[in-house]
Amino acid sequence: MKVVHVLNEIRHSGAETMLASAATFLMGKAPAIVVSTGAEIGSYAERLKRAGYKVIHIPYARSPLFWLRIFRMLREESADVLHVHTERASPYYSVVAALVGIGCVRTIHNEFQFAGILRLRRLIWRQLARLSGTVHVAVSSRVARNEKSQFGCDTLLAENWYDPTRIQETTKERRLLARNCLGLDEESFVAVAIANEGPSKNLEALIKAIELCNNDMSIRLLHCGAHGEELKATADRVPKGAVSLMGTVDDIGLYLAACDAFVSPSFYEGGPIVLMEAAASGAVCITTRVGCAVDFEGLKNVVFVDPSPQSIAEALRQVARRPRESRSADGQQLAHAMRRRFTPEVGASRYLEIYRQAFTKSRRYKERLTDAALESVE
Structure with missing residues (x-):
């Protein structure tokens, strides 16, 4: 599988540091591309490049041209799974992934406390993404409970991890x-x-x-x-x-x-x-x-x-x-x-399972099965 990760500006933050620390475990089975959608590509982009990721900058814009660029990028890179880490415009990525025919995973990184119209909008967003085939993932059990109670969204659990090479036990x-x-x-x-x-x-x-x-x-x-x-x-x-x-x-x-x-x-x-x-x-x-x-x-x-x-x-x-x-x-x-x-190896193994689950729901997976079946007949 080939996975495309969508982030905001690439900074020294949670999702970015987890990708960097788990590169050894992920890249062998799921080669990945990281897309920065921030106004700037971000200071942590070089760190991800050194870890082995291809990094692309597609600045977010409220324009159909932005979504066309995302669509073309997914086609050109022959992506199998789109992994969305952003809250901004998240359901539209799900729709684009469905149009391309690939799997989609959305990680929810926070315990969002939206209320009123914002909560209603997010509830609709979650359901639209689900109907498009997106697999929702929570980073902790509390986030999972919050997503269910606030937005009626069922999630899989993939706990965050830290980099064991960065922190030593204190003596x-x-x-x-x-x-x-x-x-x-x-x-x-x-x-x-x-x-x-x-x-x-x-x-x-x-x-x-x-x-x-x-x-x-x-x-x-x-x-x-x-x-x-x-x-x-x-x-x-x-x-x-x-x-x-x-x-x-x-x-x-x-x-x-x-x-x-x-x-x-x-x-x-x-x-x-x-x-x-x-x-x-x-x-x-x-x-x-x-x-x-x-x-x-x-x-x-x-x-x-x-x-x-x-x-x-x-x-x-x-x-x-x-x-x-x-x-x-x-x-x-x-x-x-x-x-x-809470190690990169444990977290990466969990995400590989989730990527497989999302991919097997996709149109591209079904097309590959059909092609394989035809080849066996021939």
Whole structure:
């Protein structure tokens, strides 16, 4: 099978990093092309090219000419399956795939909370795609439940994965080295958050929680991710030095090795890969019950909170009271659980099954069966 992936601008984000890490497992059985539909091709495109993918740029436009270009590209590339990762205009890709006669897979990467007219429109979109033969896929059990309850959409489950070569399990020596590198003393309790400052990330509540904890413990928050003036103004209200905005960082493993707890206070997520990465490092993970987090139920070093400052602050205090040796031992078990379940090999195998399922529903597959039957008769 030959698979074409449709993305927005190709950035260092979830779908892109999963494609890069799973290239070895996917390309042998399903050679793939990645199409960027952003205004710019995107900074992560070169990384995907190095991984072995052919990358094409077809900027999205509200014009029949855009869909004609997609149609021609699928024909010229002899695609067997179209894999859509975007929410924008998603049902129209399903229609184009049906016209070409190939299979179509749509991955839903987030727990969309549309309401009113937007929800009704998405419900119609999902049903139109289904009638066109599209196989819908959810990246976590919560996303699957949300799709069913919100839009009446049945989905298959293919859990997100992280890159095991990017994150190492934290040892005592690695922790000490990371702390020295970041200029952190041994006594401070260090929390790390890795997220953009979108409203769903709930970073204001996290900073407020740090302020609450600062009254009775020595605590620091290192926030890794792009930030603007609004987040900076919120951080400036906390006593000096308690919150550090690090900006976008290349090596999140350094921060995960140095931290005492990773905190994800989001209101909603899809299958946050950064949470998997934090767990794979062995860090204590303080998280709301979003996305794949609910699938961590019962695992050691995972602490669930409400998205309120008070709940987050109390969890931070509880973790700080635990001996570091206990946290480290539980972290080893958590890291091993991640390496068994959320790996590129497991995820790629699941998608190969789904591609086969989508392809066998397609007109092109049926034409190939007919051709093969005629050849055998001759």
